[in-house]
Amino acid sequence: MNTVLICGGEIEDSFALSFLDRIRPEYIIGIDRGLEFCYKYNIVPQYILGDFDSISPEVLSYYESRDIPLERYKPEKDATDTRIGLELALKLKSRKIFLLGATGGRLDHFMANLKSLLIPLEQGCQPWILDSQNAITLLDRGTKITKDQQFGKYISFFSMGDRVEGVTLKGFKYPLEDYTLLNSEEIGVSNELEDETGEITFRSGVVLMIMSKDRN
Template sequence: MNAISSKTGGIVVIVSGGSLGDWALREIGRGDILIGADRGAAFLVQHGYSPDLAIGDFDSVRPEEIGRIRESSKRWVECDPVMKDYTDTEMAFNEALALHPQEIVLVGVMGSRLDHSMANLQLLAKGLEARVPCKIVDAYNEITLIDDEWIVHRNEYAYLSLIPFTEEVRGITLEGFLYPLCDAQLKTGQSLGISNVLTADTGRITLTEGKLLVIRSKED
């Protein structure tokens, strides 16, 4: 049995090759299952971690790093950089879903490549369909996708924005926010849901139809 296949449940942290920094290390907890996608695997190894899985075409990794990643990883999956149907991050995400985890945390999946960033946002829909809580975290934002109810707790993120993921989202109600909503509707192209602020220790977001991106942000 492969090492990762025996570690079902728990939290899976996927580290990909986008924008990374020391902030990403704070998302890793003791006992988390670690999946490094391409250059994300190199990042984990450089910081003393042994990925449960290193996966990708590794075209963003220097040749001298590949041997070290292979030796440090509990499982290694390398694919052809041209003849593949999925990005490295989506392959890592599919492996994570197969573990039926408690949660999937994605770091290093946002960056200068807008096409990759947008594709990685789409992975949240796949997680939602599987009913696995997922979030994308970068240096300034935490992003999740909801289709029913979400409880928000006060933390370091000062702002919260709501962006329709589907063409229309209905029945949006906000409790505990500076700008409340009651049975509201958001359509793509609207900015009504941008930059709200939590006024209570705990807030509540509910909706009745559609999918809604919830983006929590903080200043530099």
């Protein structure tokens, strides 16, 4: 089951609309200013939440008048709207969660969104942050990537925690063998697939994987 969170960051309309049309998620959760995008394109989320401190009264009134579960939170709270949305998506038994509008603008919001990906990962759910240039996810186990599946030209690997032990990269332009990837280094940046299929394996830790491409 796929769930899309439409967040309040920068949304590139054509990319977001194309993605929604392609995966046709079971659930859409509109989060705070992300409702502006929904309103513009007549998208009706199954759930709505946020503190609504950055949304026009017209848009909020429109959705409040509809029969959609809506949760309003005070701006002064310990969790971000995106984190609350992720927790709701997990209650809905989502197997994959995609965040649109989770990049761009304020870097503190992006970092909070990035760290929040650990919540679904710990519960066996694959999380993704997507925009037109980046596909970002976390890995707690090895995976294979094929050229026809990859997003963009570059694939970068970072340690999400203190370290990742035993990193091995096969099928990449810059291979690694049983390497300890530290949080303080960037040896994994801007790698590329050399074979039709690349594989990353590791013994312990959490890997931050970013597939990316240059802006056209």
